[in-house]
Amino acid sequence: MGAEALKGHLDMLLLAIISDAPSHGYAVIEELRRRSDEAFDLPEGTVYPALHRLERAGLLTSSWSSPGGRRRRVYRVSPKGGRALERQRGEWSEFVAAVQRVVRGGTLWPKPA
């Protein structure tokens, strides 16, 4: 599944991953790959602009640390980001449920023979 399929969904996925644990970019991307069973395969470098966008929008915060002497930027979900994620989760669940009801078709009334 490429970048196109993720369009419009990536921000929620990033928020969901980082809300579980503050993470740096590489860890976020690896977790995205792992949780999706490698279905979400996109150029890793294109995830960083999305992280920066979420930070500018106030949904993420970041801080720098130096594990092993290497500078590392760690992202956390802000309170505003947490609220946005909760809202998006709810809307996503409703959306998926509605799509499934449509796609599975009418099960209440059997098709006429």
Place this chain on the structure above:
Amino acid sequence: MAEARLIAAYLDELHHEIHQLRDADEILAEIEDHLLEATEVFERAGRDPLAAELQALAQFGTPWLVSQALITEARKGAAVPTTFTRRAGIAALLIPIFAIVGQTINITIKRGFVHGIGVTLLGLIVPLLGVAVVGMFKRHRGALHGWGVAAAVLFLASPFLAAPAGYGAGVVLVVILMIASAVLAIGMLRAHVLPRLPIIVFGFAGSVGLLAVVVAEAAGAHTGNPIVWGVEPIEIGIATTSLGLAWLGWTMAHEHALDTPPAATPLAVT
């Protein structure tokens, strides 16, 4: 861990592409950390250092692809539609309507209650314009850079700059506002947030009208009487600028505000 020469070369190339970004050094440090960690993971999985580096770079994306994504996002800033920017769009949309209706009433009905309504509509244009312009700035939050600052200074300073002109203050005010609109439009075009055509109409129609008057004056063709279709070019410019403003307002008013739940789509951000 290898010497990471390929990563260093990659970062050099990326630096060349994104050096104009304010936080380029931080971005490069973050990407270097990513690439080094990915390389270490591939090495631990059994690849030789060179292959590990190559795979880390291949998965990351070309410098051009990554730089384009970074630059596009940086230009946008956190430029997202909100409830306020939608309302500002409605304000922009109302300006030409109030101007036409108000001026028509003002000219055709000389006194009484209805005349008062016409004058009130004309008076409301000023606060509506203020809301519309603030909304456009907010819609481009952080993406207008120096052009936005210059336009804001011109908009705010325009009454004070025009006042010394005395009787001609109205004309000077219009000229300054036209220039401010053009500067704002340049910033908006560079930001790539809203559609280009209405921005061009909004930003430059007035200046073109102004230029036409100047050229006509210089050529001696402007006698003080209306010279184009019975009206002054500057009036056509103002009308066209209003049209562009209304067009931008229509666009902004129809965007989905990210601070309210979407009505039809499951996801808000992006």
